[in-house]
Amino acid sequence: MAKLNINGRVRDVQVEADTPLLWVIREQIGLTGTKYGCGVAQCGACSVHINDQVVRTCVLPVGSVKATDRIVTIEGLSATGSHPVQKAWAALDVPQCGYCQSGQIMAASALLKRKPKPTDHDIDDAMTNICRCGTYQRIREAVHMAAGRKQA
Amino acid sequence: MKDIKLSRRRFIVGTAAAGGGLAVGIRMPLGLRAAEAQGTAAAAEVNAWVVVKPDDTCVIRIARSEMGQGTRTGLAQLVAEELECDWKKVATESITPGQNLARERVWGEMATGGSRGIRTSHDYVRRGGAAARMMLLQAAADEWKVPVAEVSVADGVITHAGTGRRTTYGKVAAAAAKLTPPDLKSIKLRDPKEWKIAGKPMKRLDTADKLDGSKVFAIDVKLPGMLHAAIKACPVFGGKLVSYDEAKISGRPGVRRVVKVNDSTIAVVADTWWRARSALEALPIVWDEGPGASQSSATIGKHLEEGLAAKDVYAFRNEGDAIAAIQGAAKKVEAVYGTPFLAHATMEPMNCTVKLSAERAECWVATQNSEASLAALSEQSGVPLAKCEVYRHDLGGGFGRRGGNQDYVRQAVNIAKHFPDVPVKMIWSREEDMGHDFYRPISQCKLAAGLDDKGALVGLHVRISGQSINAFVNPALVTNGQDARQLQGYTDKPGDAQLGYTVPSLLIEYVMRNTHVPVGPWRGVNTNQNAVYMECFIEEVARAAGADSLEFRRALMSKHPKHLAVLNAAAAKGDWGKPLPAGVHRGIAQFMGYGSYSAAIAEVSVSGEGKVKVHRMVLALDCGHAVNPDQIAAQVEGSVAYGLSAALYGECTVQNGRMTELNFDRYQLLRLAEMPKVETVIVPSHDFWGGVGEPTISVVTPAVLNAIFAATGKPVRTLPLKNVTLV
Numbered sequence: 001m002a003k004l005n006i007n008g009r010v011r012d013v014q015v016e017a018d019t020p021l022l023w024v025i026r027e028q029i030g031l032t033g034t035k036y037g038c039g040v041a042q043c044g045a046c047s048v049h050i051n052d053q054v055v056r057t058c059v060l061p062v063g064s065v066k067a068t069d070r071i072v073t074i075e076g077l078s079a080t081g082s083h084p085v086q087k088a089w090a091a092l093d094v095p096q097c098g099y100c101q102s103g104q105i106m107a108a109s110a111l112l113k114r115k116p117k118p119t120d121h122d123i124d125d126a127m128t129n130i131c132r133c134g135t136y137q138r139i140r141e142a143v144h145m146a147a148g149r150k151q152a
Numbered sequence: 153m154k155d156i157k158l159s160r161r162r163f164i165v166g167t168a169a170a171g172g173g174l175a176v177g178i179r180m181p182l183g184l185r186a187a188e189a190q191g192t193a194a195a196a197e198v199n200a201w202v203v204v205k206p207d208d209t210c211v212i213r214i215a216r217s218e219m220g221q222g223t224r225t226g227l228a229q230l231v232a233e234e235l236e237c238d239w240k241k242v243a244t245e246s247i248t249p250g251q252n253l254a255r256e257r258v259w260g261e262m263a264t265g266g267s268r269g270i271r272t273s274h275d276y277v278r279r280g281g282a283a284a285r286m287m288l289l290q291a292a293a294d295e296w297k298v299p300v301a302e303v304s305v306a307d308g309v310i311t312h313a314g315t316g317r318r319t320t321y322g323k324v325a326a327a328a329a330k331l332t333p334p335d336l337k338s339i340k341l342r343d344p345k346e347w348k349i350a351g352k353p354m355k356r357l358d359t360a361d362k363l364d365g366s367k368v369f370a371i372d373v374k375l376p377g378m379l380h381a382a383i384k385a386c387p388v389f390g391g392k393l394v395s396y397d398e399a400k401i402s403g404r405p406g407v408r409r410v411v412k413v414n415d416s417t418i419a420v421v422a423d424t425w426w427r428a429r430s431a432l433e434a435l436p437i438v439w440d441e442g443p444g445a446s447q448s449s450a451t452i453g454k455h456l457e458e459g460l461a462a463k464d465v466y467a468f469r470n471e472g473d474a475i476a477a478i479q480g481a482a483k484k485v486e487a488v489y490g491t492p493f494l495a496h497a498t499m500e501p502m503n504c505t506v507k508l509s510a511e512r513a514e515c516w517v518a519t520q521n522s523e524a525s526l527a528a529l530s531e532q533s534g535v536p537l538a539k540c541e542v543y544r545h546d547l548g549g550g551f552g553r554r555g556g557n558q559d560y561v562r563q564a565v566n567i568a569k570h571f572p573d574v575p576v577k578m579i580w581s582r583e584e585d586m587g588h589d590f591y592r593p594i595s596q597c598k599l600a601a602g603l604d605d606k607g608a609l610v611g612l613h614v615r616i617s618g619q620s621i622n623a624f625v626n627p628a629l630v631t632n633g634q635d636a637r638q639l640q641g642y643t644d645k646p647g648d649a650q651l652g653y654t655v656p657s658l659l660i661e662y663v664m665r666n667t668h669v670p671v672g673p674w675r676g677v678n679t680n681q682n683a684v685y686m687e688c689f690i691e692e693v694a695r696a697a698g699a700d701s702l703e704f705r706r707a708l709m710s711k712h713p714k715h716l717a718v719l720n721a722a723a724a725k726g727d728w729g730k731p732l733p734a735g736v737h738r739g740i741a742q743f744m745g746y747g748s749y750s751a752a753i754a755e756v757s758v759s760g761e762g763k764v765k766v767h768r769m770v771l772a773l774d775c776g777h778a779v780n781p782d783q784i785a786a787q788v789e790g791s792v793a794y795g796l797s798a799a800l801y802g803e804c805t806v807q808n809g810r811m812t813e814l815n816f817d818r819y820q821l822l823r824l825a826e827m828p829k830v831e832t833v834i835v836p837s838h839d840f841w842g843g844v845g846e847p848t849i850s851v852v853t854p855a856v857l858n859a860i861f862a863a864t865g866k867p868v869r870t871l872p873l874k875n876v877t878l879v
């Protein structure tokens with residue numbers, strides 16, 4: 001049994017305490033925008049925000065998440081897909097297959113919260129999620145765009 | 153415009169064979185049928201490709217699989233171009249293989265591989281769009297009782313010139329749907345030079361739901377009462393399941409049962425995937441690893457090495473006497489290259505959901521070949537094809553892994569057989585995905601060249617020893633080891649993958665050396681390895697001749713003007729011959745595959761510690777008609793990432809018969825910080841249709857390796873670079 005605050009809603013879930021938060025989000029809560037990619041915190045497809053920090057949830061036991069922790073998934077990033085990162089991603093047609101992009105967007109939005117005007121070096125350090133389609137060039141440009149360097 | 157003839161004709165659209173043993177007719181009546189696909193209620197199906205809703209939305213049917221490459225948008229552009237609808241009101245709909253079968257394959261081939269999505273369907277999808285336009289105009293003309301020649305259309309608004317009357321596609325679609333379609337063959341398609349929608353950098357139609365988590369990939373499917381399966385195959389290829397101790401996991405929460413999937417595979421089924429996966433990890437399993445367990449990368453390497461000197465050789469090209477020419481040459485160059493097995497590593501691991509009942513088999517899956525998925529579903533379940541359906545989801549990566557070999561569908565069917573009327577979703581762990589791929593085949597290549605006293609190439613001998621994809625996938629295709637597919641990119645014939653050089657004496661040979669490791673097509677397939685062998689060795693030969701890398705190639709390419717034009721375009725945009733910052737070096741490469749011509753310039757530095765940094769890459773591509781230049785650029789950018797992942801890190805090594813790289817900690821992939829600046833040059837060409845998704849990968853690695861050669865003075869002959877000491 002765990003109490004989770006996800007996208008502003010408090011939910012009770014019946015689940016073993018060692019279950020990774022990723023699978024609780026996907027299977028118990030039913031929000032599938034957060035993806036399974038590797039299970040070893042390498043690829044970042046499972047990234048969400050916990051108290052505004054980006055966290056890879058595939059290795060985070062749900063038992064270690066407090067009821068007061070504010071979890072935000074891709075579904076809760078904005079009500080209408082209008083977060084500056086989402087708008088920049090759309091403007092530059094960043095996604096190819098799209099599977100990793102929830103995680104990319106969560107990583108980028110957490111970066112911008114922390115550093116509203118990131119340098120290329122900041123982007124290099126923060127955006128370590130794997131994209132097998134290779135959308136990295138557009139991700140970099142879109143992060144800059146979302147930071148207001150260019151009009152979206 | 154001529155009035156539409158009232159005769160119904162049938163036409164034939166080629167003889168593409170469906171994969172997986174599915175044999176269906178190819179006659180395609182473009183009949184008039186009620187809209188039957190989901191989501192088109194109250195909409196009128198003008199023909200198989202075009203459904204128009206009362207609000208003027210044009211729903212364009214898409215038969216090929218979308219896996220990120222943009223085919224959904226590109227195909228819609230081609231239909232919309234001829235339809236002359238309002239691009240802002242275009243929507244798309246994926247037809248299913250069951251629908252295609254039920255309608256005598258009216259949508260043609262659905263398989264999506266070999267960069268063929270657009271280049272083998274552009275003609276009939278455009279004719280479909282044009283036929284729909286003609287019918288819509290005819291319906292308006294009929295309503296107004298005027299000759300159709302007097303009505304015109306722009307952006308889906310139909311106008312009668314004489315009276316100024318206007319209507320829209322949405323208003324006349326129901327009447328248009330009742331008309332007999334025109335003769336498709338006699339339709340004159342628009343000259344691509346006059347395209348208004350195709351040929352333009354339109355935004356993708358499928359981006360929005362990738363930004364807010366709402367896109368449903370196959371792995372996200374939710375069905376009432378669904379169970380979940382985690383799966384494990386014998387880690388050694390060819391090994392068998394001996395026994396397991398189900399009692400050890402009984403009583404674990406949510407676990408339903410253990411299922412023997414096939415001779416080598418076991419699954420645990422539970423109420424959630426995580427519970428299934430945890431129980432599977434705790435399940436004691438005994439394997440008979442079989443003879444494959446004695447194999448390793450070292451034994452496989454020796455096997456290939458033996459082939460380099462073997463007698464059972466397939467001479468693919470033998471022009472002049474290359475051996476004598478090289479022996480008699482003023483200068484000789486020799487080298488042996490090698491490339492490893494590689495995994496596809498799609499971001500979405502293999503998965504499949506199946507529901508079986510007495511009369512029906514259904515499957516939800518990400519597939520590059522949904523007709524092969526349908527065939528596998530039917531064969532494995534025993535349910536007749538007509539009572540099977542595959543709901544295809546856009547893929548979270550394909551790269552060749554999700555093509556004809558529908559192993560995951562067959563497994564999911566075998567699991568679902570134990571749970572009649574209950575949908576079961578099987579998901580592979582990343583470790584399973586990496587450990588049971590159909591890997592890019594391993595090969596070695598021995599090359600020799602002769603130069604005359606003026607530094608001209610007089611003879612070239614290329615011998616590849618390696619595994620054959622065809623021998624694994626379809627052995628009937630290979631007789632006596634003669635597998636031309638393994639020599640992709642070296643053919644003398646124009647068309648798909650022609651070698652861009654003319655050499656006075658040329659000998660190209662293949663020695664088939666198969667292993668126990670399953671192999672298959674991997675984005676770019678054999679062009680990738682073969683481009684490394686050819687283009688890195690040509691670089692060695694150019695340097696031995698004391699020639700400039702670009703000029704040496706140009707001298708061999710006078711009979712290959714398209715190859716040459718692309719090489720020149722890359723060289724111009726890539727500033728070949730111009731100064732570089734200190735420590736930065738350039739490399740160049742060109743190659744052909746999938747009907748398209750590619751060339752690359754790489755700017756690379758090698759640090760004092762031997763660390764490689766790729767700063768900039770310029771890629772030129774001639775794919776003929778360029779349906780969406782921005783998406784072509786996206787594919788080129790992606791191909792650089794795919795190619796660099798392989799060049800820098802990619803290898804699947806075998807120990808005790810199994811793969812050792814089972815996750816991204818050991819199978820590293822390129823990340824954003826390592827992505828060079830990529831510039832794409834689309835070389836204008838309007839006389840053919842080439843592929844886009846695959847061809848440019850092949851030139852990425854050789855351009856980088858040749859830049860490293862320029863930096864260090866030493867050729868790199870084995871991959872990946874992480875294993876090579878550069879300084």
